[in-house]
Amino acid sequence: MDIRTLSRKLGLSITTVSRALGGYSDVSDKTRTRVEKFAKKYNYSPNPNASRLASGKSKTVGFIVPLYGLNSNLLNQSSFFEFIAGMNSKIHSEDIQFFMMFANNVEEEIKAYEKLIHVQKVDKIILHNLKTNDYRIKILKKNKIKFVTWGRTKDLKNNSWVDLDNEGSVNLIMKYLIERNHKNIGYINIVENYNFAFQRQQGYIKSLKKNKIKFNKKYYLTVKTEEPEQSASLIKKMLKKNPEITALICSTEYSGVGAIKACKELGKAIGKDISIITFDGPVVETLTSPALTAVRHPRKEMGLKALDMLLDMDKKNYKPQSFLAKPIIIERGTVHKI
Amino acid sequence: MDIRTLSRKLGLSITTVSRALGGYSDVSDKTRTRVEKFAKKYNYSPNPNASRLASGKSKTVGFIVPLYGLNSNLLNQSSFFEFIAGMNSKIHSEDIQFFMMFANNVEEEIKAYEKLIHVQKVDKIILHNLKTNDYRIKILKKNKIKFVTWGRTKDLKNNSWVDLDNEGSVNLIMKYLIERNHKNIGYINIVENYNFAFQRQQGYIKSLKKNKIKFNKKYYLTVKTEEPEQSASLIKKMLKKNPEITALICSTEYSGVGAIKACKELGKAIGKDISIITFDGPVVETLTSPALTAVRHPRKEMGLKALDMLLDMDKKNYKPQSFLAKPIIIERGTVHKI
DNA sequence: ATTGACAACCAAAACGTTTTGGTAAAAAAT
DNA sequence: ATTTTTTACCAAAACGTTTTGGTTGTCAAT
The missing domain is CATH 3.40.50.2300 (Response regulator)
Incomplete structure (x- = not known):
């Protein structure tokens, strides 16, 4: 089902259907609910490639996983993937996609960011493992790509971040x-x-x-x-x-x-x-x-919050946010009372 | 840089540029190398959304990670992410993308497959954790989506798989x-x-x-x-x-x-x-x-092979393949000689 | 000299959306 | 009663590719 046949069934123009589903105000409530009903009935959802092409928005969040240096052991750290699972859970409800790449060395990492930005044209990125004077910040700013960092850093003012408390x-x-x-x-x-x-x-x-x-x-x-x-x-x-x-x-x-x-x-x-x-x-x-x-630490929640912030950035009155993941204690019997 | 401006610089039609880069035989070698040179020089790479839209191929590999039942502990298993890293490493060289989703229960899993197929329109999927009489197989066959399984199964004849040996x-x-x-x-x-x-x-x-x-x-x-x-x-x-x-x-x-x-x-x-x-x-x-x-076990390699197979499926004379990951022994001193 | 095959190229259509720049009718303001 | 604004809609352009269905020119075969 594409938007053309759906609009014919509704007796409306393609424009109106598109704008009805897009939440624009130049569609009457009556029409909008009718459109939504039909869309659901015929299981219509816009072709993501056409949509991204026409709108010029890639709606893609980039994420690069370093597997070298201090992070060479990263695949063994489940906490890392909890974070990823947290971010990804947003896919279920939002119209976004992820572009995750693994990098085995700096060169690969740099190329990966290039690919993310220039080929995939991601519009958002989650950065982690920030170093002082991080080269990635410059690239992102130059290309006007929105980002949230995992981990606080003194290098950045007014950016959004999530971190462990x-x-x-x-x-x-x-x-x-x-x-x-x-x-x-x-x-x-x-x-x-x-x-x-x-x-x-x-x-x-x-x-x-x-x-x-x-x-x-x-x-x-x-x-x-x-x-x-x-x-x-x-x-x-x-x-x-x-x-x-x-x-x-x-x-x-x-x-x-x-x-x-x-x-x-x-x-x-x-x-x-x-x-x-x-x-x-x-x-x-x-x-x-x-x-x-x-x-x-609730790392899934941390990933989720990071993505929330990223999505919020599209809103008008956006202000930088931060989130500290609140820990809990899991009792197992190695602590005693005196 | 888009294909139009590139073609103008070359004094060629858009068609010829597209077909030159696409490896078609109706372009002379001389022209092709010229085009490739220019493409590199001006850092041109086709807009993936336009390309996917025009070709009707999503070039997307789907992968759903269950986090319930027997797999509720999956985020703690590094071996799992080694496999994913192996698959993903293909992104560096091939023009593909991944669509990974996590599912916390069966309902979410089913919805995730729906999304993969009907919204994202993935053309390939990697299946794992097969059950006997697996509902997913039917869905995939119905929608003619190519798949490779991680793990052998007796239910399937003539399918490609990778597995531990x-x-x-x-x-x-x-x-x-x-x-x-x-x-x-x-x-x-x-x-x-x-x-x-x-x-x-x-x-x-x-x-x-x-x-x-x-x-x-x-x-x-x-x-x-x-x-x-x-x-x-x-x-x-x-x-x-x-x-x-x-x-x-x-x-x-x-x-x-x-x-x-x-x-x-x-x-x-x-x-x-x-x-x-x-x-x-x-x-x-x-x-x-x-x-x-x-x-x-070289699980990264296993992931890589799985993807190789998936990509091979587009070729003409494709025949089902299989791959057994060959293990090695890591000596650490708990084994003695008598 | 004519025909056929082939090599190398191209204009235009197609892909399925979103966005732009409208119009007509209804409502509100004068 | 006229003008202005607002509401609700739409046709056509645009997004950047790939693909279709050609054309032109060259060379070999007849």
């Missing part, structure tokens, strides 16, 4: 632990030149202050790798020197695994003598024994 | 173990009503026969869940009753984790007294201690 999640954990009478709380972070790691460190320090607990640097350590072994040995040292520690917060699931190992080796009963709580790593959390109590 | 991978493992003088090899499978589990069981039995080792049903067990604990307790029992077992093959990374636990609890030195080898679970394998020796 890292400070908030540490706050949440601290509150959770302090309510259970923990005071000597250790934090195992990943090196702070990761943005999220820095934010979590800040959250830890601020939370302590708020609860009038002195920051003890002996309780705070950073690891460089994602290897559980490294964490394990550092944690073991920390716990040996500071046996008064009753709870450990681990910034990654890898250090969570390390923490379990360290505690076991020291003969500490997890969830009895010592508590462990970790950040979202859904695949790993339940494989440890005991399964890890963890903080979970 | 489950029997082959068990063969590979058995050979690997037997070369290291193992004879009493245990197998921890998941319940055999999963297709892949059945194929692996067959591989195990055939491999034993080929190597003239008697199948001992005491060495073979199946687990129902993905919980390591369940595997651990069953494996412990098995090893207690049959201490002569020197190697364990685990069909999932979850039972791999269980196996490690069981062996530790029995005081067996992994990689010394007993060997453990598991199937691909990249996130988990390296988190255990010791890290697990595992079999890895």
Whole structure:
């Protein structure tokens, strides 16, 4: 069914049918509802290619997935695909399409953006993993392509972004632990030149202050790798020197695994003598024994919000927005009450 | 740059430019190379929407990701996204686009297929997770949409598919173990009503026969869940009753984790007294201690092949194809030589 | 010298929409 | 009663390609 035959059935012009379905005000309500009825009846939906061609709008959201450097392990991170699933869920209701490309190195990435912009003519892009002075920003601005970033950045003013609430999640954990009478709380972070790691460190320090607990640097350590072994040995040292520690917060699931190992080796009963709580790593959390109590971020929601913002940008009074994903705690029994 | 201005610069008609770039034979080689040169110089590439509209071909590959039932945990399975990355890599070279949708329940899935076919007018689809008497097959055949399946099925004759070589991978493992003088090899499978589990069981039995080792049903067990604990307790029992077992093959990374636990609890030195080898679970394998020796399937390649097949279907002499992904072993030290 | 085949090109139609620039009738303002 | 505005509609152009159905000129075969 195309618009021509539909308009004939209705006894209307193609124009009127198009404008009725497009929501224009120069169609009477009576006619509009009639058109909508017929469209539904005959299962009409505009040919997307014709529509995009005629309107000059591609209605395409671009998204490039880097698989190199810091992101070479990305396919193993389910959180990433939760975000994508969140964005994509908008397809069900909105007339948009996605153009996702994977890039195995910088050259491929640059070419991918070129393709997105000049061949596919996407009108919107979701950016993530921003670097300082990011080359992509220039390209996007030059081509006047709207974008939302996943992750905050100081480089950009007045842009829309979504991000994890890292400070908030540490706050949440601290509150959770302090309510259970923990005071000597250790934090195992990943090196702070990761943005999220820095934010979590800040959250830890601020939370302590708020609860009038002195920051003890002996309780705070950073690891460089994602290897559980490294964490394990550092944690073991920390716990040996500071046996008064009753709870450990681990910034990654890898250090969570390390923490379990360290505690076991020291003969500490997890969830009895010592508590462990970790950040979202859904695949790993339940494989440890005991399964890890963890903080979970609603990444699907984050993806959805990012797309909402992108779609909102077409509206007249659009103002930059931001969204912090609020975490929740999933209890599994590695945290005890004193 | 559009084709009109390009053709003017060349002093040729639009038709000739289009046909030159389209590879038609009614253009002289001289002209064709000239056209190609200019196209490159002026960075011309046809507007995809105009092209799709005029040709009546959407050049779109559809792919629906179920996130319910058996697949509710899919976003946590990196292997899945490796497959997608493999398919998508074709975007870099071919003039195609993907239309991926996530479905949270059957209703959404059905609607998603409708959308794919009637709104987006995809001309090709990759199907996976086939059920017997799958409703989707009927829809696709009715609408004459070409498809390739991920996973073999007996329901279909003469269709193209890609799949893991489950029997082959068990063969590979058995050979690997037997070369290291193992004879009493245990197998921890998941319940055999999963297709892949059945194929692996067959591989195990055939491999034993080929190597003239008697199948001992005491060495073979199946687990129902993905919980390591369940595997651990069953494996412990098995090893207690049959201490002569020197190697364990685990069909999932979850039972791999269980196996490690069981062996530790029995005081067996992994990689010394007993060997453990598991199937691909990249996130988990390296988190255990010791890290697990595992079999890895090239799922990216599988995705790529699936797309190759789909594209080949447009050719004249197309015949159904199939592709079995050949596994490799990643050594990490949980397998010893006797 | 005529015919047929072939090579190389092209004008115009087609694809299915949206948008532009109207018109006619009805309603409101003068 | 006339003019202006508003409402509700429409014909035709535009979007940028591909495809159809040619034409023209060259060369070989008759």
